[in-house]
Amino acid sequence: MTAQELSWLALWGATALYAIAMVASAVHLARVADARVAAKKQADGAVTSEGDSATASAGSTSTVTSTGTVTVNDRARGIARATTLIGAILQGVGVVARGIESGHVPWSTMYEYTITGTWVAVVVFLIVQRKRDVSYLAPGVTGFATIALGLGLTVLYAQSTGLQPALQSFWLVIHVSIAIIATGIFTVGAVATVLQLFRDYRDSDTQWLQRWKWLEATPPADKLEALAFRLHAVGFVLWTFTVMAGAVWAEHAWGRYWGWDPKEVWSFVIWVIYAAYLHARTTQGWAGRRSAYLALIGFVALIMNFTVVNLVFQGLHSYAGV
Amino acid sequence: MARLKIDNYAYREVPRLGVSGWLRWTWRQVTSMRVALILLILLALAAIPGSVLPQWPQNAGDTQAFIDANPFWGPLLDATGFLDVFGSAWFTAIYLLLFASLIGCIVPRIGVYWRELHEPVAEAPSRLDRYEPQDFPAPEGARVAIASIGSVLTPDTWSWQKSQTPTSAATEAEAASEDDAQRSGRKWSRPRWWSWLVDYRVRVDERPRRTDDAKRELALSAHKGHIRELGNLLFHVSLIGILLAVAAGSLLTYRGQALIVEGDSFTNAVVAYDSYESGALFDENQLDPWILSLDEFDATFSADGTPQNFTAHGTLIEPGFVGREVEAEVNRPIQVDGAKIYLQGNGYAPRFTVTDSNGEVAFEGAVPFLPQDTVYTSTGVLKVPDVSEGEQLGFKATLLPTEVMAETGPISGHPQLTNPVIYLQAYTGDLGLDSGVPQNVYQLDESQLSPVRGDNGDPLLVRMEMGDTITLPDGLGTVTWESTPRFAAFDLRRDPSLPWLLAASIGSLIGLSMSLFGARRRLWFVAPLNPGAGQKTTVVTAAAWAPAHDQGVREERDRIIEAALGRPTSEAPSPEES
Ligand code: HEM
Numbered sequence: 050m051t052a053q054e055l056s057w058l059a060l061w062g063a064t065a066l067y068a069i070a071m072v073a074s075a076v077h078l079a080r081v082a083d084a085r086v087a088a089k090k091q092a093d094g095a096v097t098s099e100g101d102s103a104t105a106s107a108g109s110t111s112t113v114t115s116t117g118t119v120t121v122n123d124r125a126r127g128i129a130r131a132t133t134l135i136g137a138i139l140q141g142v143g144v145v146a147r148g149i150e151s152g153h154v155p156w157s158t159m160y161e162y163t164i165t166g167t168w169v170a171v172v173v174f175l176i177v178q179r180k181r182d183v184s185y186l187a188p189g190v191t192g193f194a195t196i197a198l199g200l201g202l203t204v205l206y207a208q209s210t211g212l213q214p215a216l217q218s219f220w221l222v223i224h225v226s227i228a229i230i231a232t233g234i235f236t237v238g239a240v241a242t243v244l245q246l247f248r249d250y251r252d253s254d255t256q257w258l259q260r261w262k263w264l265e266a267t268p269p270a271d272k273l274e275a276l277a278f279r280l281h282a283v284g285f286v287l288w289t290f291t292v293m294a295g296a297v298w299a300e301h302a303w304g305r306y307w308g309w310d311p312k313e314v315w316s317f318v319i320w321v322i323y324a325a326y327l328h329a330r331t332t333q334g335w336a337g338r339r340s341a342y343l344a345l346i347g348f349v350a351l352i353m354n355f356t357v358v359n360l361v362f363q364g365l366h367s368y369a370g371v
Numbered sequence: 372m373a374r375l376k377i378d379n380y381a382y383r384e385v386p387r388l389g390v391s392g393w394l395r396w397t398w399r400q401v402t403s404m405r406v407a408l409i410l411l412i413l414l415a416l417a418a419i420p421g422s423v424l425p426q427w428p429q430n431a432g433d434t435q436a437f438i439d440a441n442p443f444w445g446p447l448l449d450a451t452g453f454l455d456v457f458g459s460a461w462f463t464a465i466y467l468l469l470f471a472s473l474i475g476c477i478v479p480r481i482g483v484y485w486r487e488l489h490e491p492v493a494e495a496p497s498r499l500d501r502y503e504p505q506d507f508p509a510p511e512g513a514r515v516a517i518a519s520i521g522s523v524l525t526p527d528t529w530s531w532q533k534s535q536t537p538t539s540a541a542t543e544a545e546a547a548s549e550d551d552a553q554r555s556g557r558k559w560s561r562p563r564w565w566s567w568l569v570d571y572r573v574r575v576d577e578r579p580r581r582t583d584d585a586k587r588e589l590a591l592s593a594h595k596g597h598i599r600e601l602g603n604l605l606f607h608v609s610l611i612g613i614l615l616a617v618a619a620g621s622l623l624t625y626r627g628q629a630l631i632v633e634g635d636s637f638t639n640a641v642v643a644y645d646s647y648e649s650g651a652l653f654d655e656n657q658l659d660p661w662i663l664s665l666d667e668f669d670a671t672f673s674a675d676g677t678p679q680n681f682t683a684h685g686t687l688i689e690p691g692f693v694g695r696e697v698e699a700e701v702n703r704p705i706q707v708d709g710a711k712i713y714l715q716g717n718g719y720a721p722r723f724t725v726t727d728s729n730g731e732v733a734f735e736g737a738v739p740f741l742p743q744d745t746v747y748t749s750t751g752v753l754k755v756p757d758v759s760e761g762e763q764l765g766f767k768a769t770l771l772p773t774e775v776m777a778e779t780g781p782i783s784g785h786p787q788l789t790n791p792v793i794y795l796q797a798y799t800g801d802l803g804l805d806s807g808v809p810q811n812v813y814q815l816d817e818s819q820l821s822p823v824r825g826d827n828g829d830p831l832l833v834r835m836e837m838g839d840t841i842t843l844p845d846g847l848g849t850v851t852w853e854s855t856p857r858f859a860a861f862d863l864r865r866d867p868s869l870p871w872l873l874a875a876s877i878g879s880l881i882g883l884s885m886s887l888f889g890a891r892r893r894l895w896f897v898a899p900l901n902p903g904a905g906q907k908t909t910v911v912t913a914a915a916w917a918p919a920h921d922q923g924v925r926e927e928r929d930r931i932i933e934a935a936l937g938r939p940t941s942e943a944p945s946p947e948e949s
Contacts, residue, residue: 283887302701304715307617314418318422325412328407331404
């Protein structure tokens with residue numbers, strides 16, 4: 050088997066596993082939500098223990114800890130965790146094999162950027178999961194990874210080529226790898242922010258969200274906000290570094306550190322939006338929902354930078370493109 | 372939920388400035404934060420057209436074409452600055468306002484920070500209920516408990532501050548016992564300023580209990596968080612530094628472009644550049660007259676024509692020095708006299724000899740051809756004004772480095788010179804060089820030229836191979852293609868602001884990290900000195916506060932208790948982790 054075939058197979062395998070993980074973690078989330086609703090009712094004295102056991106299906110155990118949180122240990126959770134982990138390992142193999150196949154770091158085309166970036170997002174999620182129970186993020190992260198990887202493999206796939214002289218630089222490794230890590234972290238942050246908004250609107254009695262019972266499985270909005278902030282803070286520092294390293298690289302390669310090339314414009318726009326988000330968090334009237342929207346706008350800009358800007362706008366960076 | 376929190380920097384609980392002063396201060400903070408936020412959002416929005424519409428500084432040709440193609444929108448957008456967004460009045464206004472707001476915000480905050488540094492740690496609040504307090508048994512009594520908590524918090528510099536009443540100045544007394552020093556067992560002690568920045572600062576009060584004036588308690592208050600605010604200030608000040616460095620750079624920089632053919636050399640002087648521009652404060656007399664000659668240009672391509680490596684080998688002679696060998700690659704400029712010489716492009720410069728109708732040499736030299744595509748199909752023109760007799764000669768030529776036959780005709784198959792061929796068209800007439808208007812060396816002004824025609828009356832198109840000499844009809848002369856050296860295009864730039872820019876950028880990055888990752892935490896431990904009747908052991912009440920995103924503070928509180936008093940026997944609820 051060649052490195053190319055290995056990479057291809059491993060990545061498709063990872064995509065399939067993430068799809069399974071997405072379904073399993075969604076099922077798990079629904080169960081946690083049920084158990085929480087039941088626990089709440091039980092605490093209200095409305096439901097007997099018989100009613101409770103109906104919500105926990107075969108093979109699952111749910112426990113209510115003294116602080117009132119509910120953990121559900123069902124098979125779906127196990128499946129979700131295992132498939133995500135194996136998927137991440139497979140994807141790691143796929144990314145490394147692609148690097149071996151092309152003979153350089155695997156992030157010089159949109160395809161490579163996609164496979165590496167989603168991998169980082171999943172790894173970031175796994176790291177956060179080691180420290181605390183964030184299974185409520187799992188459907189979002191694995192869902193995103195499935196779609197992004199699937200699109201990457203079907204739409205963006207490109208044969209590996211050698212690197213153009215302008216891309217042969219230590220700064221390519223630094224600049225782009227940090228950009229990818231930042232993107233991965235922002236992705237997980239965006240998932241947390243979306244949940245925060247849903248949860249927030251649900252808690253403030255927004256009608257259509259009342260039907261989404263699975264939101265009970267997430268922590269309250271302010272806890273989600275705190276998690277999202279930490280992720281965004283790390284992402285922002287890395288993005289700041291990305292922009293600076295990009296300027297150093299541009300200075301070396303093109304003789305100017307900043308030229309308002311479309312890619313540079315968008316990196317700047319992203320940076321400013323996330324800076325606005327960090328400000329908004331501590332500005333009266335903007336903390337909470339409005340700052341969350343800014344974070345999501347930042348994420349949209351990040352995706353734009355990587356898709357529309359690469360494909361549509363002409364610039365010095367475009368040779369790194371498709 | 373603490374969602375509607377006032378600006379973090381207004382956290383001080385005791386309004387020392389008085390209520391109205393405090394309100395004014397808060398109001399100013401809040402409003403200016405809001406203004407700053409709106410300006411930031413505007414800045415992001417305003418930058419976007421700069422990536423969507425063609426821009427004069429980036430691509431003048433496209434911009435002109437855009438204006439020509441859109442007779443209504445083109446001139447309108449041009450007049451309103453949308454075709455030069457980053458130089459437009461409105462973009463400039465936004466960022467200057469932002470920086471004005473930044474300075475207006477940062478200066479008072481530096482003052483506040485400075486005063487805060489010299490203030491003692493605030494006393495522990497008299498009620499801890501708001502901070503989810505937790506009780507821990509202290510078998511050896513309040514004093515021992517508080518002292519050992521203090522030494523855990525600040526193992527090196529534990530000092531005992533006591534104040535009888537909350538407002539009186541704290542009196543200091545060293546209480547670091549031999550025991551404590553041995554227990555902590557540290558040899559290396561951190562510099563004072565460092566531990567003062569990152570460690571807890573501690574204060575202990577002996578004060579009446581809130582519930583019962585007759586009884587007394589010990590209250591330990593520990594704060595840290597200077598590093599956070601310091602980082603925030605450093606970050607914002609560095610942003611101003613970046614702006615200043617960029618501004619200084621644009622005044623002091625110069626930039627020029629020069630093209631050197633293999634075997635030729637270039638002397639650094641304004642007139643020698645193909646294009647040259649400099650900032651308002653740059654003095655052209657500062658140009659150091661060094662000489663760069665291009666000895667050889669290496670270009671390697673893969674079999675499919677993808678470029679793999681470009682290296683320019685040259686010799687650089689600086690005044691007063693012997694020449695030294697230099698190399699420029701795409702990502703590795705040559706450094707000279709505070710400037711950098713970047714390798715920007717390359718191509719072929721075929722060398723021709725042209726003789727006129729008298730058989731005299733009218734032109735001899737290499738002519739740079741501009742590559743038009745990735746296989747280096749290159750075009751160039753040859754202007755021969757100095758004919759000894761008759762009309763001037765001009766030539767338009769296309770070079771195919773590796774000629775192959777396609778259905779559409781001959782094309783180049785590879786960028787290397789494997790089968791080089793030139794297609795040449797000749798013109799006679801007036802080249803227009805005497806009109807005084809500077810001409811583009813890569814274009815032939817055909818207005819006063821007529822093509823040389825062949826026997827059949829059609830304009831002549833001659834195919835040459837390297838080394839060929841062709842004879843023009845009607846005794847006009849001959850053209851010989853001697854050889855095909857390469858040329859390298861260099862971009863030269865000096866920007867003395869770069870080190871400053873780098874320093875400011877690194878400063879902002881450090882400041883940002885300090886500010887975002889530095890902890891701001893408050894811990895309080897309160898123990899009654901004479902426990903009430905019925906209470907056998909002393910109980911330490913511990914509480915903590917940190918910003919919402921910092922969930923580790925409660926754990927730290929418990930860790931400190933455990934280190935000072937041993938594992939608490941009371942049942943602490945298990946943490947939520949799985
Ligand atoms: C050039 C414009 C500005 C940029 C790019 C910018 C960027 C940032 C960023 C990224 C942060 C979060 C990191 C940190 O806490 O240090 C921040 C925080 C902050 N900025 Fe700015 N800022 C700008 C202007 C201003 C202005 C004009 C003010 C004054 C109103 C201001 C006040 C603050 C404050 C008080 C914080 C702390 C908020 C917190 O604790 O999270 N900034 N700024």
